[in-house]
Amino acid sequence: MAILEIVKYPAPILETPCKKVTTFDRQLVKLLNDMYDTMIAADGVGLAAPQVGIDQQIAIVDIGDRHGRIELINPVIIEARGEQIGPEGCLSFPGLFGEVKRADYVKVRAQNRRGRTYTLEANGFLARALQHEIDHLQGILFTTKVIRYYEDGELEG
Ligand SMILES: [Zn+2]
Secondary structure (H helix, E strand, O other): OOOOOOOOOOOHHHHOOOEOOOOOOHHHHHHHHHHHHHHHHOOOOEEEHHHHOOOEOEEEEOOOOOOOOEEEEEEEEEEEEOOEEEEEOOOOOOOOOEEEEEOOEEEEEEEOOOOOEEEEEEEHHHHHHHHHHHHHHOOOOHHHOEEEEOOOOOOOO
């Protein structure tokens, strides 16, 4: 297990589209495991490879529901419906929270750590987390979509 350093804004890698993963090897498995440990240690629900300095289309999400740990390699949103507006933050922007509009439902096609293609459907908060992480892989940050920022303490209590 290894905790990786999280890249904070501003850093060019956070706004650069990532390359597709073509090799599914032990190095990829190690990266996925390290990213997971890093996300848990940082108390996050998602983490994308550029946030640990790697420009490849790899992200993980775990919102603590029945889906558990979701590994997204070369993910694409193939369907999106509805609309939700809610609070969002990012491990690359410590302490910053804003209201972001997202699709309420998404269907995602991605590959797992062995390169096998799968699809995943999600609503609500999980759909939000997936869209946030997939945006990262295109170099898109949530701050470009914030409708308004929360004031200090507004999200507490
Ligand atoms: Zn983020």
